Amino acid sequence: MEQSEDTIIDILHRLPSKSLARFKCVSRSWGQHVSDSRSQRQLCTHTIGLFYQPIGTQSPIRFFFTSSEKKNMVKENFDKSVNFLLDHSLYIIASSMGFLLCCKQEIYQQHYYVYNPATRQSIALPQASTCAKHVAIGFNCKLDDPINSDIVSFTIVRYEIPAESMVTIESFRSNVWVKINFAIEIEIPRIDFHTSVHHPSNWLKSGGSIDGVFYWLDFGPRINVYDCVNTCFWCIDVPDGLDYQHKRSLGVSRGVLCYGGTSRGLMNFGDMSVWHLKSGVRDKTAIWEQYTTLSICIHVYSCLSNSGLLKSGRIQSNRDMTFHPAEPLILIVLNNKKGGAEVLMSYDMDKSCSKVVCDFGNGNSKTYTNLVPYEWHEWPLFL
Incomplete structure (x- = not known):
């Protein structure tokens, strides 16, 4: 026919x-x-949804679509629970081009896996040469020949936190871990993870990468930067001067490095200023442009009240916050005070409106969460 x-x-x-x-x-x-x-x-790349993982619990990984239309794009064999190691739970660290970087351990990480939940293909990486308790990690995939090949190469970089006078970057490329040392000329504040109210897992998240340049939020009012092409490490200032005691977020959205911060502190949030990096990604001095000031608190409270989800009359904490990589959205996990109920919300920065993406129901009020946006490719990619 x-x-x-x-x-x-x-x-x-x-x-x-x-x-x-x-x-x-x-x-x-x-x-x-x-x-x-x-x-x-x-x-033909679409950010179709998010992986959601409670940290420090035995709760399974879950996946949520951002819309019903995007749900129809995915094939039935898509692994929403990331359980390719049946005998061991995994932590999702980062996502790039439809691949996930995972690890068996939340702390003292040495054993990493790269996994494609669309094809269920996975590879185990050689063991990292060092075993620090807490590390900051960056992950980036790319097609070396996007027209004629579906083979993906990837780069992983990591360093121990808190950073002190010397930073040792471990970079994984071409199936080998390589260590490079960099001296830090600025004072790095020491943080006691046992007394800090902010869970260290939130500091392991990369702020994303652009053209081989990786970004991480530092404990102080700085962003740590590593250029894996020119092998150099430096720091740039955040635009609002806020440190780890305030709610901040860093990410790449629509190809631009975005930073958001609110001076209300970690457990609550009010208006948030969002900034775009206008200087070049390899410039040692950052030039920021204020993109917008968001009245997130007002819109979120109104949306939760209209949805019947604000049962206690207040929000206990903002659990996690990330920029959508392809749309002008901020994704927020909120915790209601009564019963530890968690809600995933989406806030549109252009339209100044919010909506409930998912109601997780009651949970542990001491649980921290990890949100990982996921890209879907309409053709299979292979490692």
Whole structure:
């Protein structure tokens, strides 16, 4: 039976590059369809949802779609629970191009895995050479030849926190861990994790990477930066001067480094100022532009009240907060005071409105959470 042109294009578009190349010689029209499919692949990445993981508990990893339309894009074999190691629980550390970086341990991390929940392909990495209690980690994947290949290479960088006078960067590339030492010329505040009200897992999260440059929030009013291309490490100032005692977030959204901070402290939040980095990613001095000031508190309270979810009349804490990588959204996990109920909310920075993405129900009021946005690719990618 003859297929329509749209059906043929849709089938070709979903094939791996090596299989796609075999159909180029079928006819002139098929050759054009193959070329068009290759050229469009860069545009076919969608952030479809988030992995949600309570930290310090035995609760399973869960996945939530940001919309019903995006739910229909995913195949049935998509692993929403990330349980490819059946005999051991895993911690999701970061996500890049549809791949997850996972580890068996929350602290003293040495054994890492890279996993594609869409294809269920995983690889175990060689053991890291050092075993620090707390490390900051960055993870980035890229297609070396996006037109003709579906093979992904990845880079992992990490350093021990809190950083002191010397930072040792461990970088994993080409299946080898490499250590590089950098002297720090500024004073780094020492933090006692046992007395700090902020769970250290939130400081293990990377602020993302742009063109091989990785970013992390420091305990002080700084952002630590590592350029894996030119192998150099430096610090830039945050635009509002806030340190770890305040609620802050760092991430890459629509290709721009975004920073958000509120002076209300860790357990509550009011208006939040959001800034975009305007200077070059490799500039040693940061130039920030204030993008907007968000009245998050007012909109979130109103949305929760209208949804019947603000049972206690107040919010106990803002558990986690992250920037959406592809849309002008801030994703927030909130904890209601009564019963430890948790709610995932989405706040639109352009439209100044919020909505409830998911009601997690009652949980442990002392649980900390990890939100990991996930990208979906319409064609299979391989390690």
